[in-house]
Amino acid sequence: MTQKHRTIPADADSARALAETGLRLAVVSPDDDADLDNWIRADFRGFLGEHPKPEVLAESRGYFRDNRNTAVYDDAIPSAEAPVGTLGAWADPLTVPGGARVDAWAISSVTVAPTHRRRGIARALLTGELRTANALGLPLAILTVSESVIYGRWGFGPATFASEWRVDTKRVSWGGAETTGRLSFTEPEAYRETGRAVLDRVMAGRAGEIGLSRYHADRLIGPLKGSVDADKYRLVRYDSPAGEPEGFVSYVVKDTADFVKHTVEVVHLAAATDAALTALWRYLIDLDLVSEVHVSTRGVDEPLPFLVSDVRGAAVAGIEDHLWLRILDVPAALTARTYERDGELVLDITDKLGFASGRYRLSVDDGVARVTPTDDAPDVTLPVASLGSVYLGHDAARGLAVAGRIAGDANALDRLFRTAVPPRLSTWF
């Protein structure tokens, strides 16, 4: 993870637009603890969190100063409450089909104070970030969202979907093959380095996963200061028969009135191999005094139904859009990934913000793409958000065509872009 982008100045067009409404756009200095604390307070408030205690601020500062943190100030109000808008961003390697890791502008902590909502602050922040990412030459921008109705207007499309499961462990028993390797309890502090390495292997191994910052990795391994139920976290590591660390599960056990029917809330399940995945799932399913295991942000292809004795005992509790992706540079994005079939298509891409507009011939030979501008008639016409939705290999083309958001030969687009293993993002950022 690079820190070189942390102090790039705020976008001039957005600063001008906000100044016209009496607001000031600025990038927070990573070395200014007071400004950083105010930014963090505003971020927590935006996501309806608690007032962060001094130890929480100190820990968060240590993590957040790695990012480029943008704030919107209303200088008419006292300084501690001053940021009325926040946004954090950093260049993050996104794994794309074929295994390349492409630097994408990761956007997070988008908040606007309820006192200043719907005056165009988010619009100024987001369009400014896209211009910044484009100027840096980054081909993609990515985010995860609290509400799915916000970011489509700026050219983001849902590119991975996540599944949530409730496993009735009184009803099911293990139905998979024999598991191997060693499971053992460990403590977050002892496991941090190893856990980060395991996570990096997981994230590199699947399209849609991102490179985790220290902050994002650490909160999956163990609780951060101020986490709910911090005293209840448990961490179990998986090591292969050869002693290689290949996975872990962090979780919290929730109390219930009936002592034999606890619920396990999985914080994170990381598995770099199928052996790790099955051993960790078996561990969760076999837990005594537990009647339900609840887990979210798994892929849409989670093999759980095939790992239990009774398929209906492992129920999908929901499937939700998860990673949203915005293509900024079409040739760079399309040539960064590989393709599982060869073919050729002329794509006409529309983009209200202009970054990705154009007509391109995509020629795939031996899985490798060439992209050239063309004036030929298009096979497929689509807005940039729809291209974002199919880019990582998800099977969205048909649905988007039915919805009128892809015109032309959507099946040909699907054949070229879809991957046998669907993309997944297994965390929030």
Ligand SMILES: CC(C)(COP(=O)(O)OP(=O)(O)OC[C@H]1O[C@@H](n2cnc3c(N)ncnc32)[C@H](O)[C@@H]1OP(=O)(O)O)[C@@H](O)C(=O)NCCC(=O)NCCS
């Ligand atoms: C979501 C949030 C950042 C929007 O900020 P804002 O400054 O009020 O948004 P803007 O005034 O710039 O609105 C821009 C556009 O988005 C729309 N919009 C903004 N928030 C929306 C929402 N929650 N639902 C639907 N539309 C929304 C606006 O109507 C406007 O539409 P337009 O294209 O017709 O102009 C703000 O409400 C917030 O902080 N919410 C709580 C934290 C959160 O959910 N953040 C998002 C994290 S992913």
